[in-house]
Amino acid sequence: MSADTALASVDPTATDLRALAEQANAELEHAPAGRIIEWAHATFGAGLVVASSMADTHLVHLASTSAPGVDVVFLDTGYHFAETVGTRDAVAEMYPVRLLNITPLQTVAEQDAEYGPRLYERDPDQCCALRKVEPLERALKPYVAWINGMRREESPTRADIPVIGYDAKRDMVKISPLATWTQDEVDAYVDGHGVLTNPLFQEGYTSIGCEPCTRKPLPGEDPRAGRWAGNAKTECGLHT
Numbered sequence: 001m002s003a004d005t006a007l008a009s010v011d012p013t014a015t016d017l018r019a020l021a022e023q024a025n026a027e028l029e030h031a032p033a034g035r036i037i038e039w040a041h042a043t044f045g046a047g048l049v050v051a052s053s054m055a056d057t058h059l060v061h062l063a064s065t066s067a068p069g070v071d072v073v074f075l076d077t078g079y080h081f082a083e084t085v086g087t088r089d090a091v092a093e094m095y096p097v098r099l100l101n102i103t104p105l106q107t108v109a110e111q112d113a114e115y116g117p118r119l120y121e122r123d124p125d126q127c128c129a130l131r132k133v134e135p136l137e138r139a140l141k142p143y144v145a146w147i148n149g150m151r152r153e154e155s156p157t158r159a160d161i162p163v164i165g166y167d168a169k170r171d172m173v174k175i176s177p178l179a180t181w182t183q184d185e186v187d188a189y190v191d192g193h194g195v196l197t198n199p200l201f202q203e204g205y206t207s208i209g210c211e212p213c214t215r216k217p218l219p220g221e222d223p224r225a226g227r228w229a230g231n232a233k234t235e236c237g238l239h240t
Contacts, residue, residue, distance in 0.1 A: 017144070018166040021173045025164040033177040034066045036163060040145055040175050041067035047144035049073055050097070051136065054087040054198055055208040056149030058186055059178060061195045063147060064095040072097045073139045073146075077131040078108040079120070079210035087198045094196060102139045104131045120212050124228055131210075137170070145173035151181050154207070155224045183223070 024043075028036050040048050049071045050063045063070050074088050092099040104111070111119060111130060120127040140146055146167070152159050167174035178186070190197055200208050204216040206223040215226040 017171065017173050018168075021162075021164050021166040024173075025162045029163050030180075031163075033181065034062055036175065036177040037063055037066035037147065040147060040164075040173075040177075041070065044143075044145045044173070046071075047142075048147065049100075049140065049143045049145075050147040051075075051139075052091075052149065053208065054084050054091065055201075056178075057087060057091055057197055058189050058193075058195050059147070059149040060091055060095055060097060061193060062177070062189070064097050068096045070097055071143075072099045073136070074099060074101055075132055075135050075139070076101050076103045077135075077210050078104065079131065079212055081198075081200060081208065081211045081214075083199045084208060087196065090196050100139065102135045104135050106130065118212070120210065124213060140170060140172065143172065145175060147175045147177060149178055150176045151178050151186075153182055155222055 020043075024039065028039060031039075048067065050060065051073045052060050054060075054074060060072055063072070072091075076085075076088075088099070088101070091097070106114070111127075115126070116122070119130075150158050150161055152161055161176050161179050163176055163179045165174045165176070166172075181189075189195065198205075198208055205214065205226065206217050207225075207227055208214055209227050213228050217223065217225040
């Protein structure tokens with residue numbers, strides 16, 4: 001089956017998603033990001049969702065033009081910068097997408113009561129598991145494929161991500177249409193299309209997560225160096 005063949009709907013019980021992802025990746029590795037999203041939308045229809053942290057609003061903008069009306073999941077951890085929440089609200093208002101605000105099972109106060117305050121300092125992996133990983137698992141269950149904004153140049157742990165891959169943990173197709181983009185290409189797209197951006201980028205942040213676990217990178221550091229600075233943690237667990 002060619003990756004250019006539009007499937008009105010993919011039945012995950014009757015489709016070899018791994019084989020589909022491998023063939024599509026081979027055919028679309030060098031395709032423009034918008035074309036990759038168009039393929040995903042044609043192939044998976046309502047089974048497609050975009051996951052956005054609102055640090056990658058260029059991805060949401062691109063998805064809104066290539067797959068108008070697509071569902072966009074935002075994980076509202078309770079620890080976001082006010083600027084990130086404001087960006088989410090602006091995106092929901094301005095772009096033709098269906099934004100789904102997903103919250104953890106516990107509020108921050110409830111989590112503090114059970115695990116103690118500032119769990120993000122004592123056990124950041126557990127905090128991410130509670131406030132990011134579990135909510136994403138819950139949010140993705142209705143879908144067959146998900147789109148994310150990861151790029152290969154962001155960090156060594158992302159250097160070999162496929163454009164279209166098989167997410168074995170979730171039995172889904174995982175699509176990274178911006179995998180090959182450089183920061184210069186991101187900036188050119190944002191400037192060329194007047195994309196709404198998180199104001200924190202103007203303050204020197206290069207990778208934005210929860211406020212307690214995010215700082216501005218130092219000169220010469222990679223873009224994600226300001227995430228969980230001071231410990232060996234480099235990923236929140238959404239992509240591992």
